[in-house]
Amino acid sequence: RIAMLTGFIGLGNMGRPVARNLIRLGYTVKLFDLYQPSVDKAMEAGNTGVPVKDVREMADCDLVFTCLPMPDDVKNMMMGDGLYGVMKKGAVHIDLSTIGASATRELEQDAGRHGLHFIQCTQGKSPAHAERAEQTLYVGGEKEVVDRLWDEIFMRIAQPVRVVSAEAASAIKLISNMMSGVICLAIAESIRLGEAAGMDARDVVELCRSTGCNSFHLETNGPFMAAKDFHTRFAVDLERKDMRLACEMARDKGLDLVISEKVLAIFNLAHEEGIGQEDVTAIYKMVGRDPG
Secondary structure, eight states, X not given: OOOOOEEEEOOSTTHHHHHHHHHHTTOOEEEEOSSHHHHHHHHTTOSOEEEOSSGXXXXXOSEEXXXXXXHHHHHHHHSTTSGGGTSOTTXXXXXXXXXXXXXXXXXXXXXXXXXXXXXXXXXXXXXHHHHTXXXXXXXXXXXXXXXXXXXXXXXXXXXXXXXXXXHHHHHHHHHHHHHHHHHHHHHHHHHHHHHHTTOOHHHHHHHHHTSTTOOHHHHHHXXXXXXXXXXXXXBHHHXXXXXXXXXXXXXXXXXXXXXXXXXXHHHHHHHHTTOTTSBGGGGGGGTTOOOO
């Protein structure tokens, strides 16, 4: 194993499992999150986690990971008066966030101006998959840097897939999450229709799983939706953010995504109705609501 001092900023549902896996692999990982219990949970993975109070303590790191909720969170953390200005030359910023193509371009360009490397690595699947290093990881960036880290890092923390660029890594995640939002609403409407026909919601899910409409979301989110279990695993507001970024990207490319725009409007209404912090399966509550 190559000795690389690592920093990790953002220890939420998807970031913390990756940080834990780096600690399990024996890397010294400097950890930063505004929520101390998240840092504590990451530290439980081994004895090589080092909590820091200021991200500038990561200036000497060879690698710095970020996994933050919003594009501006990542940009404010790294650009301007952020970490790029103090990181050592040749260090690598690996962003795991879902931030959109334009933010990815800005980060990649600004990192380059500071003599740094930028790799976009968007994650697929769930926190449970990430904990087991079984999540898909779309990896895009400078080929030489990706090659250098492929076996040592990416193959050990996920199931990585190479894409042609950092921007492509961001785009495919938005495309995937846009599709997920459409599918989740379709599942909700299907369950509601089955219930209207006198069926138990659990039977609707189970019977549909045996047909050609089966999917990861039907298998994963369908049972939660049928049980009306809206405990947060992936929040409505996060799905709303990803759909918004995807639709913005489409508009920038001159595309009119009629269905996705309609679904985004329903997620916007869900936010306005106060269920943004509930699980994405709570979109069930919005079936039949017209966003106008």
